[in-house]
Amino acid sequence: MDLVVHCPSGLVCALLKSAARPHPSCCTRExxxxxxxxxxxxxxxxxxxxxxxxxxxxxxxxxHLNDIQDPDLIHxxxxxxxxxxxxxxxxxxxxxxxxxxxxxxxxxxxWQRLAHYNHLDDPDVIRPGQKIxxxxxxxxx
Numbered sequence: 001m002d003l004v005v006h007c008p009s010g011l012v013c014a015l016l017k018s019a020a021r022p023h024p025s026c027c028t029r030e031x032x033x034x035x036x037x038x039x040x041x042x043x044x045x046x047x048x049x050x051x052x053x054x055x056x057x058x059x060x061x062x063x064h065l066n067d068i069q070d071p072d073l074i075h076x077x078x079x080x081x082x083x084x085x086x087x088x089x090x091x092x093x094x095x096x097x098x099x100x101x102x103x104x105x106x107x108x109x110x111w112q113r114l115a116h117y118n119h120l121d122d123p124d125v126i127r128p129g130q131k132i133x134x135x136x137x138x139x140x141x
Contacts, residue, residue: 037089037133042078043116051080054117055088055135089133096128107134 040051048071052059063071065081074080082088092103100123104111115123118132126132 037087037091038082040080040082040117041119042074042076042080043119044076046074046076048072048074048080054113055082057082057088087136089135092132092134094126094128094130094132098126098128100124100126100132103132103134109134 040055042051048062048068049059051057052062059071062068062080062082065084068074090107092107094103100114100120101111104114111123114120114132114134117135120126
């Protein structure tokens with residue numbers, strides 16, 4: 001059963017088959033759908049440079065925006081602000097019949113990375129109405 005949560009920004013997200021409580025920022029924690037595209041929650045194995053590459057934000061900018069002393073020391077669960085002046089991603093709303101691979105093809109992004117950066121535990125399970133953050137191409141935003 002899906003639980004609908006109203007985020008502070010007015011967006012709505014669903015916690016899918018998870019007993020976890022929503023993070024105060026909503027939708028930026030593992031096991032939830034990422035719809036706050038200005039904040040990314042670090043997962044195991046992430047690096048600041050990879051996060052920057054995915055979201056088209058230089059890692060030094062991420063380091064500065066987040067007052068990170070050592071860019072090699074980020075931790076799972078750490079919240080990384082991606083921008084201070086607008087969205088770095090477009091928010092795509094899943095429609096009936098969509099698959100993550102088709103969404104990836106449509107926007108020319110790797111579906112495996114879409115799954116990772118949107119905190120999707122099972123990329124085969126996306127639902128109509130679900131929000132997927134897709135990075136803007138470099139130079140847009």
